[in-house]
Amino acid sequence: MRGRSADYERLLRTLLDRNVEFLVVGGVSAVLQGAPIPTIDLDIVHERSSPNAARLLAALLDLDACYREHLPGKILRPTERDLLGPGHHLLMTTAGPLDVLGTIGAKRDHADLFPHSETVTVAGSLCVRVLDLPTLIRVKEESGREKDAQGLTILRHVLEERERRGK
């Protein structure tokens, strides 16, 4: 049965168990950077080499992932070829919603974003790479989506508060 809410730990562990190269972006990265915002899915940007796409596909099979836009009528699963492209894959899994993103913002891919990420420990020995706060803000600005406007305001205040504390 597909999850009603996100089990972030299981999603992340499954990806890490399959040695998938990815960065956590979006709302989960915002919360981990200190933003008090609600989020219901996990957004990741994956490294789009063929070996990594194969590992990601194996993780997605473990999670019984399929495209949300075709549910409940049709079960359509991503292919390895799909995962090599820059597009967005909006999936439902047994551990909740998972968005697999080839690029974000101004067509930024894993290689562009990796230098602007940091490793954080989120549970036990579970360590993930998370987009840093200034880059998260920049990417949301580049997206120019209305739905990001309120989140952007909060993220800017988080950055200001962190800088104030750093002084």
Next chain:
Amino acid sequence: MSPEESPRAGRLAPETRPDALPTHAADGTDLTLIRWMLSLDHKERFQVLQSGARSLALLLDARPQR
């Protein structure tokens, strides 16, 4: 009692203490929540994230069926 004094503690209310930080930004953002989140470590923030998702699922399950 002066209106600047806290009625409960008899001390100056937090927002009127000379060293107090504002509770809200000009745009209405609650800065106390941001300061609270920043006081947590990554594991604690992850717990907040996970419990928020579970709470949302409970609320969705509690919705009257149409």
